[in-house]
Amino acid sequence: MNPITIRKAKTDDVIELSELFYEFIGVGSDLTAMKIQIEITSNNPNYYVAVACDGNRVVGTAMGIVCYDLVGNCNPFMLAENVVVSSEYQGRGIGKLLMQALEDFGQMNQCNYVILVSGSKRETAHKFYESIGYSPDHKGFKKRLKQQI
Numbered sequence: 001m002n003p004i005t006i007r008k009a010k011t012d013d014v015i016e017l018s019e020l021f022y023e024f025i026g027v028g029s030d031l032t033a034m035k036i037q038i039e040i041t042s043n044n045p046n047y048y049v050a051v052a053c054d055g056n057r058v059v060g061t062a063m064g065i066v067c068y069d070l071v072g073n074c075n076p077f078m079l080a081e082n083v084v085v086s087s088e089y090q091g092r093g094i095g096k097l098l099m100q101a102l103e104d105f106g107q108m109n110q111c112n113y114v115i116l117v118s119g120s121k122r123e124t125a126h127k128f129y130e131s132i133g134y135s136p137d138h139k140g141f142k143k144r145l146k147q148q149i
Contacts, residue, residue, distance in 0.1 A: 004054055004092070004097060007051060007053065010042075013038070017029070017034065047064070060098055062080060062099060064114075066111060077114070099132055116134070
């Protein structure tokens with residue numbers, strides 16, 4: 001196994017990203033739309049889509065989005081989304097590397113905090129997030145506005 005590296009996602013990563021997301025949620029991705037989204041987010045300084053690589057193979061990903069805030073010092077906060085590590089690579093510290101990359105991005109953007117949502121039954125993920133300093137002392141809610149096809 002090669003040392004794991006973290007880098008910004010590229011449009012060439014869409015097939016491997018799609019495979020990761022399929023493994024995670026069992027839903028296929030529109031590769032053309034994903035490629036367009038990666039191009040858009042790559043050019044938007046408020047987005048960071050990180051990928052973890054074992055050599056040239058993408059084995060994990062996480063996305064950070066800097067959001068403006070109107071409260072207190074009005075510094076932004078960051079939303080973490082699409083955090084996935086291939087089951088073959090879980091337990092090797094890759095999730096920690098990805099989350100650290102997002103937190104570094106958030107600190108560079110002077111974010112006050114990071115928020116994320118994790119499915120209520122994903123106990124292993126919850127333990128992971130707690131182990132890296134995320135507090136479960138808030139309750140999150142999610143409402144789907146559009147059904148995935």
